[in-house]
Amino acid sequence: MANAIEARKLDVGYGSRRQAVKVLSGLDLTVQAGSFLSILGPSGCGKSTLLRVVADLLEPLGGTISVLGETPHAVRSRRDVGFVFQDSTLLPWRTVRDNVRLPLDVGQGRLTRTIDDRTDQLLALMGLAGFGERLPHQLSGGQRQRVAIARALLGQPQLLLMDEPFGALDEITRDRLNDELLALWRRSRATILFVTHSIAEAAYLGERVIVLAANPGRLVKDMDMRPFKQEANRCSREDPAIISAMAELRSALEQAS
Amino acid sequence: MRQAPLLPALAIALPVFGAASILLAWQFLLPWLGVPAYIVPTPTAIFGVFEKNLALLFGNLRPTLVEALAGFVIGNLAGVLLAVLFVHSRMLQAAYFPIVLFFNTIPVLALSPIIILIFGLGMTPKIVIAAVICFFPTLVNMIRGLDSASDSEHELFRVLSATRWEIFWSLRLPRALPMLFSSLRIASATAVIGAIVGEWIGSDKGLGALIIQATFNYQSDRLYAAIVLSSSLSIVLFCAVVLLERRAIRY
Numbered sequence: 001m002a003n004a005i006e007a008r009k010l011d012v013g014y015g016s017r018r019q020a021v022k023v024l025s026g027l028d029l030t031v032q033a034g035s036f037l038s039i040l041g042p043s044g045c046g047k048s049t050l051l052r053v054v055a056d057l058l059e060p061l062g063g064t065i066s067v068l069g070e071t072p073h074a075v076r077s078r079r080d081v082g083f084v085f086q087d088s089t090l091l092p093w094r095t096v097r098d099n100v101r102l103p104l105d106v107g108q109g110r111l112t113r114t115i116d117d118r119t120d121q122l123l124a125l126m127g128l129a130g131f132g133e134r135l136p137h138q139l140s141g142g143q144r145q146r147v148a149i150a151r152a153l154l155g156q157p158q159l160l161l162m163d164e165p166f167g168a169l170d171e172i173t174r175d176r177l178n179d180e181l182l183a184l185w186r187r188s189r190a191t192i193l194f195v196t197h198s199i200a201e202a203a204y205l206g207e208r209v210i211v212l213a214a215n216p217g218r219l220v221k222d223m224d225m226r227p228f229k230q231e232a233n234r235c236s237r238e239d240p241a242i243i244s245a246m247a248e249l250r251s252a253l254e255q256a257s
Numbered sequence: 258m259r260q261a262p263l264l265p266a267l268a269i270a271l272p273v274f275g276a277a278s279i280l281l282a283w284q285f286l287l288p289w290l291g292v293p294a295y296i297v298p299t300p301t302a303i304f305g306v307f308e309k310n311l312a313l314l315f316g317n318l319r320p321t322l323v324e325a326l327a328g329f330v331i332g333n334l335a336g337v338l339l340a341v342l343f344v345h346s347r348m349l350q351a352a353y354f355p356i357v358l359f360f361n362t363i364p365v366l367a368l369s370p371i372i373i374l375i376f377g378l379g380m381t382p383k384i385v386i387a388a389v390i391c392f393f394p395t396l397v398n399m400i401r402g403l404d405s406a407s408d409s410e411h412e413l414f415r416v417l418s419a420t421r422w423e424i425f426w427s428l429r430l431p432r433a434l435p436m437l438f439s440s441l442r443i444a445s446a447t448a449v450i451g452a453i454v455g456e457w458i459g460s461d462k463g464l465g466a467l468i469i470q471a472t473f474n475y476q477s478d479r480l481y482a483a484i485v486l487s488s489s490l491s492i493v494l495f496c497a498v499v500l501l502e503r504r505a506i507r508y
Contacts, residue, residue, distance in 0.1 A: 076416060089413050093507070103417050110418040
């Protein structure tokens with residue numbers, strides 16, 4: 001299968017090229033298409049920055065990166081990438097339906113492919129069927145993130161980037177959304193890059209977990225989770241195999257911090 | 258600890274009671290204390306002016322209303338347009354915003370004689386003064402409002418390849434509306450002030466002129482009636498802004 005992401009000696013930073021503060025340094029990363037990658041690391045390790053380079057929100061200072069075999073810019077112009085932010089980033093003046101439809105309302109002129117209006121399907125899929133006419137402030141935190149995910153999925157992107165999307169939710173809601181996300185992923189087979197600071201979430205969701213260290217951000221652990229799980233990335237949260245894998249991730253994370 | 262909110266009936270009854278108590282004290286206590294009517298006429302005397310001189314009062318209300326409204330529209334529109342220009346050109350903003358801020362420090366009373374020198378004695382200088390007063394708060398608030406979208410909101414629009422035009426209409430402008438309306442609320446009162454100040458300096462009609470004439474003629478009941486009318490004008494403008502705001506901002 002082709003690779004969704006290929007990064008070679010990737011340097012990313014803020015500021016001018018000569019006086020940059022490096023956030024990621026010499027990162028090599030290959031992500032298989034259709035896989036679910038969890039990115040774990042202490043704050044400041046550049047995990048969100050990595051997503052922003054993939055989404056073409058940030059230019060790397062050095063090295064190369066290809067996304068779905070093309071430049072990040074080409075992929076963004078085709079709307080083949082969906083982004084889910086930590087705060088749901090719903091526009092408070094738009095109804096739930098209009099928030100999900102936002103990708104149909106903006107950027108169409110620059111879009112290099114047509115996307116279908118699947119708003120109703122997505123609302124039903126995300127369990128928001130009766131909520132289309134509500135305003136974001138009338139929803140719970142979990143519902144708001146569901147709307148944000150529906151919006152990101154509207155263009156049926158091949159790549160879904162999620163930046164700590166469930167970080168602000170309570171544990172029960174978070175667990176439920178984790179399961180819904182996995183079900184979605186199994187159905188769509190999109191590639192998902194999922195940034196989190198929760199070891200349990202990273203281990204439960206990811207087919208593979210990478211751990212980044214800070215100052216500058218670099219890869220310190222790359223762990224295949226499939227040996228710890230059943231087929232199709234299924235596992236139980238209490239499974240001893242998963243718990244031992246989490247211990248291994250924890251020690252890597254402790255060394256990285 | 259925070260106090261519990263008032264019962265709905267009390268929340269209405271108490272302000273009514275407060276206003277009534279002050280009106281009653283004004284009507285009966287002040288004359289009893291020996292405050293002469295040419296300094297503070299009683300509420301009934303002021304109300305009497307509305308009965309006797311209704312045509313005079315409303316004849317003078319009309320020019321003030323027109324000037325305040327026109328100044329309100331022109332000043333706020335100019336403030337909004339300049340804010341849009343400034344947030345789209347940082348260079349322009351850096352070059353001219355400090356000068357705009359400097360102009361804002363000139364007291365409008367000091368500026369009005371110049372405006373009257375330029376525009377003469379008709380309605381135009383009053384409209385200009387009202388517009389100038391409305392202009393600055395709206396400009397400053399609108400710049401802040403247009404810049405108030407969060408980083409992730411901008412990133413969302415970037416991921417969607419939105420154009421500048423789309424970012425403006427779908428993100429920046431709706432984000433700016435709450436701040437725009439808070440300055441429009443202020444402007445609803447200041448536009449009336451601007452019109453009246455303009456009429457003070459050179460006019461024979463309008464509420465400002467009526468106030469000056471009544472003062473010089475010791476017609477204090479008429480003076481107070483003109484004051485009541487001008488504050489009612491501000492209140493009506495304010496309510497119109499609030500109604501508009503409720504329709505525009507539903508969240």
